[in-house]
Every structure is written in structure tokens, then in C-alpha cells.
């Protein structure tokens with residue numbers, strides 16, 4: 704992976720050296736502009752991990768969330784049907800999904816929220832470090848201690864959620880609970896100043912990928928797999944992946 708990012712930076716630096724007015728207008732250009740303007744802040748070795756971090760933080764989380772959403776839809780055919788019906792009503796069968804459609808798809812949005820509730824891509828957020836001694840719920844977190852926030856457990860806690868283990872997007876319909884950091888019982892992207900900075904991109908990507916897959920194809924499980932037998936085991940780590948990757952078969956779309 705280092706090689707890929709080194710090549711990418713080298714190529715861009717060469718292009719900029721050949722024509723100093725050429726810019727792609729992306730994050731790499733912003734960082735290289737900063738470096739040229741003030742060499743003391745950034746250097747080549749600092750730029751590489753910055754773009755690598757964005758790539759790592761953004762790709763697996765979004766892909767995993769989409770995979771879990773598809774797995775839940777295949778395990779709950781009535782939810783899949785409802786999501787498809789909404790897409791057909793709003794978009795129809797003649798065109799592909801556009802970013803601007805997402806606002807008009809409340810059921811799809813609820814499916815994504817419910818997926819992030821049951822399968823948060825970052826189940827422990829990122830580690831926090833206490834700047835000072837702080838007391839939370841009667842416990843003292845001493846200055847310098849690392850704290851992990853177990854949102855996986857919070858999202859399955861019957862104190863906060865009705866039938867917490869059931870995949871029910873309907874719970875978010877007509878509810879003000881959002882993932883932007885304002886509802887503390889549901890913070891799949893974190894909250895406060897360390898809120899995921901990729902949130903706007905991530906939510907667009909996940910909704911778009913999911914909507915496109917549902918609208919463009921019917922989906923079925925391999926022969927002999929019943930929806931209720933789908934393996935939903937988790938591989939617990941910094942990210943919460945499916946232990947067994949989802950295997951689903953796209954079928955040419957039918958509109959009935």
C-alpha cells in the first residue's frame with residue numbers, strides 16, 4: 704500500500720512541476736499547496752499518512768456497513784421489499800439513482816440507520832485520552848487514561864431500544880434520532896469535535912451503493928440458504944466486519 708501512495712504523490716508532484724497552474728482540486732492538492740507555501744508545517748513524509756488514513760478510515764467502514772445492510776435486507780425479505788417499493792415509487796425503473804434522490808427516500812435512510820445501530824463499523828469509536836481527571840456516572844477516569852466508548856453495547860441495550868436485537872428500520876421512521884452526533888444514544892460516527900470527518904461522504908456513498916444495488920437487481924441467496932439461516936456472526940476488532948463474507952446473487956431486475 705505504501706508503494707501505491709508513494710506513486711500517487713510522485714505522479715501528482717511531477718504534474719504540478721510541469722504545469723504549476725494544474726490542480727485536481729482534491730485533498731492531495733490542498734496538502735501539497737500547504738507544503739509549498741510553508742514547508743515547516745508539512746512534508747512529504749507527513750502527507751502520505753494523512754491521505755493513507757483517510758483511505759483506511761473511509762473504505763472499510765463504508766464497505767462493511769453496505770455489506771451488513773445487504774445481509775440484513777436478505778435476511779428480512781419484507782424489509783427488502785419495502786425498500787425496493789420506495790425506490791420504484793420515487794425513482795422508477797428507467798433511470799439510475801442520483802445523490803439528490805436520497806432525501807426523498809426515508810425508508811432507505813431508516814435501513815441505513817438501523818444497520819449502523821446493530822452493526823456499527825467502529826464499535827468502540829476511536830480511543831479517547833482523558834486530559835484531566837473526570838467523573839462519569841460515579842466513576843473517576845484519571846488524567847491520561849484511555850477510554851473506549853462501547854457503542855455496540857449501547858446500541859443493543861434494552862434500556863434505550865425496544866426489542867434491540869430485531870432489525871426494524873421502522874423504529875427510525877418519524878423519529879428525530881440522527882447519526883450526526885446530537886442524539887447521544889446513537890452515535891455511530893462519534894460526537895463532538897472528533898466526530899467522523901468523513902460522515903457526509905460516508906452517508907452519501909452507503910445510501911447510493913445500497914439504493915443502486917436494490918434498484919438494479921433482485922437479490923437471492925445461494926441455493927439451499929434460508930434467509931433466517933444467514934450467518935450473521937461478527938468479527939470483533941477496530942472495525943466490526945462480518946465473520947463470514949456475504950455471498951449473494953444478483954438477478955436481472957423484475958418490476959411487478
Ligand code: HEM
Nearest residue numbers: 760761764765824825828829891892893894897899901905
Ligand atoms: C459508514 C462509514 C463510516 C463510519 C461508521 C465511520 C465512523 C467513525 C467513527 C466512529 C469515528 C471516531 C469518532 C469518535 O471517536 O468520536 C471516525 C473517525 C474518523 N473517520 Fe470515519 N466513519 C466512516 C466513514 C469515513 C469516511 C468515508 C472517511 C473519510 C473519507 C472517514 C474518515 C474519518 C477520520 C479521518 C476520522 C478521525 C477523525 C478525528 O479523529 O478527528 N470516515 N469515523
